[in-house]
Amino acid sequence: MVVTSSGSAGRLLGMSTFSPNAGAVLEDLLTVGSGLDMVDREVTAAEVGAAPQDCGDLVVAVVRDGLRLPYTDPGVAALRPGDRLIAIHRVGATAGGALRDTGANRCEPVRTRPVRPAIQQNCYGPSRTPRPTG
Secondary structure (H helix, E strand, O other), X not given: OOOOHHHHHHHHHHXXXXXXXXXXXXXXXXXXXXXXXXXXXXXXXXXXXXXXXXXXXXXXXXXXXXXXXXXXXXXXXXXXXXXXXXXXXXXXXXOOOOEXXXXXXXXXXXXXXXXXEEEEEEOOEEEEEEEEOO
């Protein structure tokens, strides 16, 4: 597979225009080594027999016998030895410290300042965008 940077940048820009938060998460996924990373890893012994949703990482696909299956596929309801997981893994502090790693691949929310909508005027009329309170 070939990924062109201009195509990726255009999709990220489009996503960020309609959903700034989703765009920020995608940008975090594209920045390897901090925040959230997409990983391809083998199932651990402790995960064998469990559902993909029960793993410490956020599993989005399972590779079994060379076939990539979505985590919701009934055929991967119980993980097997030799399965590979395509998952989102937390590797460091996220950009506002919104999650704290509590060990064993588990994260818990950290209290952050509440966000309230603020009305801004643009060339298309008023729009609502989140702005931190305080």
